[in-house]
Amino acid sequence: MSSDVRWLTAEEERVWRRWLTLNARLSATLQRELQDDARLSAPDYEVLVHLTDSPAGRVRVTDLARLLQWERSRVSHHVTRMESRRLVQRVECAEDGRGAFVVITPRGRAAIEQAAPGHVATVRRLVFDVLSPEEIEALATITDKVLVQLDGPPEGLT
């Protein structure tokens, strides 16, 4: 291996592995609960959250891709699967040429209403009730800094 790699220190390695473990376990716990409560996967739930956030209960595929930070093709495939379970419906919008809307169905609305209270209670119990206000603030700072880094430097500064 290249000798000029700055390997992680033992403490960095420990933090990084704990973080990976935490995310794997937290997401497994939340997924299992969504499945048990409302037969929803975590991606289903995310899609439904964004649809219910919109007053009309509908969002264009392109906008969903941006909101979810998914590739457009992944949104499209996932919506097709949710459509076959009648959780959402795709409504073509030929006249403006800006692509189809994804609309939440009554069954989709019932599913998220069934899932949301337990999901939020678990997120609260496992994360927000455990952390002090200062730790929540630190988490916000840490998250924002890493996201800025992921986005790369603003244009004109490269």
Place this chain on the structure above:
Amino acid sequence: MSSDVRWLTAEEERVWRRWLTLNARLSATLQRELQDDARLSAPDYEVLVHLTDSPAGRVRVTDLARLLQWERSRVSHHVTRMESRRLVQRVECAEDGRGAFVVITPRGRAAIEQAAPGHVATVRRLVFDVLSPEEIEALATITDKVLVQLDGPPEGLT
């Protein structure tokens, strides 16, 4: 919906969504890089890390499951797929009845040696170089607190 649910505050909701976004994007970035550099998926990489951590380059399936925090059946399926790509080999150990070892092959060792420098450099660039020592300490505290909560109260205290 039940009226006694303590929904997240706007700030908690923001932090939670940013965290989910961060984890999705960080993991997508790291996966893409592992794939490009060495044709490894993130789970492949994790398995190989644990095998190279062991001085003999071999770990029992049961111990891998504990180290990876995966279900034993998931480890078993994943090892089968990695075996077909000759990254690892399963070595039965009939005499002691404690189950098979997973052993890293020379090809597996070459793959992780090819992937590791880029992977570590990216983790460093996106996470550890961006955070101050205090923020890394806060991240360690936050991670440990949530993991303790995920584990539930110690026996005898319920």
